[in-house]
Amino acid sequence: MATELKLSHTAAMILKAIESGHVYGFGVMEVTGLPSGTVYPAMRRLERDGLIRSRWEKQSIADAEQRPPRKYYTLTTPGRATLEASEKRYPLLANLIPIAVGGNA
Amino acid sequence: MSPVAFHIAILRAAALLVPEPRRTDWLAEWLSELWHIRRDSPGINVTAFCMGAFPDAFWLRRNESGFSSLSLLQLDVPPTPTGIESFPDQGTAALASPVRCLAWLAILGMLCLAIGLLLPAARPVLLSMLYPRDLVLLSPLNEGDVIADANGFFDPRPSISWEQFQWLKAHDDGEFSDLRYYETTGLSAGRQRHGAPALRWTEDLSVLPASVKTRLVRDDAAPNALPPGTKGFVLARLRHGNVRNSHYHFIRVSDRPFRTLGMVLPAFLFAGLLLRIMNAGSPECHLRRISARRSLFLAAKTLLMALIVAVGSLDLTSFGHSVSPLFLHVLAFGSLFAVRWIVADQRNRCPVCLRLLAHPVRIGGSSRILLEWHGTEFMCDRGHGMLYVPEWPAIWSARQRWMELGASWGGLFLG
Incomplete structure (x- = not known):
């Protein structure tokens, strides 16, 4: 069912950004150029629809770097399938989003 | 901060x-x-x-808030052959309970008041509501400079010299008490409306409109050091309801909020009348049943909305150090929307427990209106009854209809 979901260009950009290794909210904002008031609600919606999932970073890692832990987002399997469908619909998507350092794409 | x-x-x-x-x-x-x-x-x-x-x-x-399991995928499901379709409530959970509804309105009203108290133009209007009715500003009648401007806003000007004040004081026939002279010490450039600066008292009263700095003159010898032509304000208390002495022109300080916030009542009445004429505010059958609880809820809701509209309009039209004449327009439109919302909210509440009706279900189809009822059913969460809202008025279902459910239905509902 999820593969049939048609994403808006904004949602597809966010999905692509996460897939490219920009795995937290502000990273997605920076790479897409979208404001926080757009990115975060869109990520809530993607998470609600099962296309991405979030997890908190381990406290020990954050403590070691003396900073608060961050919430990271990753694509789910339906999310990858939806992104593939979206990339066919928006062929320039891959060119818009650079791969993050250490990204998984 | x-x-x-x-x-x-x-x-x-x-x-x-x-x-x-x-x-x-x-x-x-x-x-x-x-x-x-x-x-x-x-x-x-x-x-x-x-x-x-x-x-x-x-x-x-x-x-x-209650419908998190519904996703976009589910909304794509086509209507069932019976033509019955349910859809989620949109952001009404916070206002479902009457107590929570009033609490939210009260919070919103307090927020408007807090914002108003921070705005230089709105703050004096709000605080001057606290002034007693007998507090008045005086000016010589022949000058008549303490006036309300064309838009009804209280807008006094410094008009009395120290010599005139002494003369007025000497000729007072006991109409006023506690006569005080406030000397003008400075005008703030660029903060005038219609060429008439407003007041800011630096002693005793610190809440009247800003842009003119004044100082209370306590010592009779002090004005001798003032440059000639210096003018100021005279504040006094009215001893009686009416003034017989023709030497004075006066205006009550408390008239200021009356002329602004006091307009919300006629605005609400006008909006109610307009909605009644448009038939959008006509009471439905279940609204005609009077109960003390419903009446109290309606009264409290109306009062809070009046506060929100009045102070909110004031906040929105406070630019710099003056209230824009647009205040009246914003107030009128705000009142219209507020009254419309009050009626719609009351209409969508269970007449027994006053909770918002929930679980909307659309029944029928517009193409089959001649064959069956077409509209939306709402249900009270506590099982007090159901409200039928026709989508298109027909001969047999032109208005909303409330159907009470008897006690035998109680086992199916919570509470």
Whole structure:
């Protein structure tokens, strides 16, 4: 069912950004150029629809770097399938989003 | 307040909108992001980033308050052959209970008041409501400079010299008491409306409109040092209801809020009349049943909405140090929307428990209106009854209809 979901260009950009290794909210904002008031609600919606999932970073890692832990987002399997469908619909998507350092794409 | 504290305050304010179960996690994520942004991206507009928390919080409130399991995929399901389709409530959970509804309105009213008290133009109007009715501003009748301007806003000007004040004082026939002279010490440039500066008392009263600085003259010898032509204001208390002495022109200080906030009552009456003429505010059958609880709820809701509209309009039209004449227009439109909302909200509440009706179900189809009823059914969560709202008026279902469910239905519902 999820593969049939048609994403808006904004949602597809966010999905692509996460897939490219920009795995937290502000990273997605920076790479897409979208404001926080757009990115975060869109990520809530993607998470609600099962296309991405979030997890908190381990406290020990954050403590070691003396900073608060961050919430990271990753694509789910339906999310990858939806992104593939979206990339066919928006062929320039891959060119818009650079791969993050250490990204998984 | 430091920038960090300000940004954290924005996020905490937005967090109040997030449903309780997710609030802690939501706030932790935003605070963490804020911390990282401040460390890693010094050039970014952090305030704009924090303001984005409000749409996020609104989204969560709208979508995760009782219908979180519904996704877009489910909404794509075509209507069933019976023509019955259910759809989610949109952000009404916060206002479902009558107590919560009044609490939210009270919070909104307090917020409007707090904002008004921070605005230089709105603050004097709000605070001057506290003045006693016998407090008046005087001017010589022949000059008549203490006037209300063409828009009804109280807008006095410094008009009395010290010599005139002494003369007025000597000729007072006991109409006034506690006569005080306020000497004008300065005018703030660029803060005048219609060429008439407003007042700010520096002693005793500190809440009248700003842009003219004044000083209370206590010592009779002090004015001798003033340059010739200096003018000021005379404040006094009225001994009697009417003034017989023709030497004075006076205006009650408390008239100022009356001329602005006092307009909300006629605005509401006008809006109610207009909606009644348009038939949008006509009472439905279940609204005609009078009960003390419903009447009290309606009265409280109307009062709070009147406060929100009046003070909100004042806040929106306070530019710099003056209230724009647009105030009246905003007040009129605000009243129209407020009365419309009050009627619609009352109509969508169970007449027994006053909770918002829920579980809307659309029945029938517009193409089959001749064959069957077409509209939406709402149900009371507590099982008190159902409300039928026709989508298109027909001969047999032109208006909303309330059907009470008997006690035998009680086992199917909560509470």
